[in-house]
Amino acid sequence: MVAESAHPSSTPNPFVSRSKHHGWAKMDDVPDQSSKKDTTLLEEELPAGTRITSEESVDPIVDSMPESSTAAAETATRSNHWRHHSSNSHHNHHFRVYKRRWFGLIQLILLNIVVSWDWLTFAPLSATSSEYFNVSETAINWLSTGFLFAFVVISPLVIWTLNRGPKEAIISASVLVLLGNWIRYAGTRATGGHYGVVMFGQILTGLAQPFVLAAPTRYSDLWFTEGGRVSATAVASLANPFGGALGQLIGPLWCTKASEVPNMVLYTAIISSVAALPSFFIPEKPPTPPSASSALPKTPLKETISHLIHTPSFYPIFIAFSVYVGFFNAFSSLLNQILEPYGFTETQAGICGAVLIVVGLVFAAFTSPVFDRTHAYLLGIKLFIPVIAICYLAFVWAPQTRSLGAPYAIAAILGAASFALVPIALEYLVEVAYPASPEAGSTICWAGGQLLGGVFIVIMNALKEGTLQVVEGGDGKGQGPGDRPPGNMYRALVFQAVVACVVMPLPLALGIKRLGLGAGAVKGRLRLDEAGEAEAEGERQEDGA
Structure with a gap:
């Protein structure tokens, strides 16, 4: 120049x-x-x-x-x-x-919590909900499945909105959350419950999810430095499954019989409204950029998509992320139906789902700051992927033990590995795809996970054997004998384990240059920010001299 x-x-x-x-x-x-x-x-x-x-x-x-x-x-x-x-x-x-960055981050966390809670409102109570609406458990599963498919439908608009800025996306999500929750409540309050109205409200909340679930990488890139982005992405992204844990745990406590379904939906709508309203007051962007990479204009959307398509490392990340997020979504939605045929109650299944998520959150709280300091994203990916695949394999036989130990222990390990993986996988994708704008890769990966999650729910539900035998007056407890009682999902768990293990080698190949996947050795955004830090340190030393 x-x-x-x-x-x-x-x-x-x-x-x-x-x-x-x-x-x-x-x-x-x-x-x-x-x-x-x-x-x-x-x-x-x-x-x-x-x-x-x-x-x-x-x-x-x-x-x-x-x-x-x-x-x-x-x-x-x-x-x-x-x-x-x-x-x-x-x-x-x-x-x-700026301190104001925490206001927007907290709002993003709250919205991710309530939108995931909305997703799993009915799944932990599949038997009770089917009784209230007078529909099959398969129809109740479609409340979760439709929510996931809605994510995919609106994803192109989400990418465009996030490319403009995270505030617009957050406000869009808030409006959809408010509408969806109160429409769901109206559907449950109708005489005998109106399943179609509830499904419409559920789809609206599903349309809200991608605006906040895909936003963390864009928000952290706009407001945080390289020393805090992983943690910011982690806490905002992982708030989403935390909301699912709350739904799994609190739903069965609020709703112990079919007549209590409307009250449960009402309480959820009130909490969602309180969480959504502050969105309109968050700052749009910081007065000055937080890092060298943030100071540069974002790559236009068309160029970003083109760059992603021509980045070889994008494909292993996208496929693995989509498959494992898809199975996590399907597993969370169907956990009650997986365990009930073996004598587990809805409450016990809900606790298992909460263990899956809470342990994952705690573990990620320790690992995210470590990866913020070391930036060892590739090492983390190669450590956690095999653990996840092994957990899905081990869970094939967990329900047959008819004890709480095996399902809870495997769920805890699966949650820890899955939650630690999510933020580093997303940040690694930003690095290998730089200078592509971060919201595109994030949204595409999450959309793949939601799409496959819906597909996996349909497939695994079709692989169910027989009809669950429910104990009269019980808590949705199955009473079938043997390792394959009526209503068991053994074949579904085998399908889940096989696909998880088949996909495992793809992310393990990242960073291998002879396979054309050596982009992991190149620092993109980090290299630019480190150059800025070096200049800043030199200036400080000159000023001190």
Whole structure:
């Protein structure tokens, strides 16, 4: 890039203009100084009287790369672009993060909790709900399945909305959550329960989910530095299954008989409304960017999709993420029906679902900060994927023990590995696909998981053997003898285990260059941010001298 002299009054500073164009205006706001890692050098202005011509200098790093290394070349170009700007600066501005970022993050957490709670409102009470609405358990399963398919239908709009900014997506989700919950309540209050109205409300809440479930990577990229993105993505993403755990655990406590179904839906609607209303007041974006990569304009949507399609490492991540999220969704939805034929109650099945999720959340709370510091995303993926596959295999025989120990223990390990995997897989995808905007890959992966989750529920329900024999006056407890009692889902569990094990080698191949999957060795967004940190440290040392 060539800098030439120009008259100060005739040529405006290009970086001031670009900053204003992208919304990074200077404002008198108090930065959050809670973390030294969250303070890095801001892209600075060139001296007055300097303009940039259209001629770009060639980065020697980029010039020496093969044409196939497009992602690495783009990263190196942006890194060199950053270094050139900062080296010509006369004023020491710093990147900063703001306390207001927590307001938006908390709102994202709350919405993910209630939207997942909405998803599993009826699944833990399949027998009780089918009695109230006078429909089959398969029809109750379709309340969960329709919710998942709704995610896929609206995903293109979600990608477009998130590309514009996370606030619009969060508000869209809030409106749909409010409408969906109160329509569901109206359906349950109708005489005898109106299943069709409830399904319509359930689909509206399903349309809300992708706006908040796919938002964490976009939100953390906009508001957090590289030292906090994994944790921010983790806490917002994993709030979603936490809401499912609450639904699994609290639903059976609120609804012990069919006549209590409307009250349960009412309580859920009130909680969802309280969680959704603050969305309209969250800030749109920070006054100044938190990192070097955040200061650059986002890649346009069309170029982002094209870049994802031409990134080989995207496909193993997408397939594995979709399959394992799909099975997690199906497993959570069908857990009650998996266990009941062997004598487990709805309450015990709900507790098993809560163990699956709560243990996962606790474990992820420990692992996410570690990966924030080490950025060892690929190592984490290769550690957790085999554990998940083995757990699905082991659960084939867990219900047959007719004791709580085996299902609870396997569910705890499965939850720990699954929850620790989600944020690092999403952040790893951002790195290998950089400079693709993060919301596209995230939304596509989540859409794949929701689509397969719905498909797996249909397949596993079709593999059910016979009809459940329910104990009269009991808590939905089955009473069939032997290892294959009526209504058992043994064949469904075998299907789940086989597919989980077949998919396992795909993510394990990531990072192997001879397979064309060596992109994991290249830091995309991290490389740019680390260059910014290095410049900031140099400036601080010069100032200290």
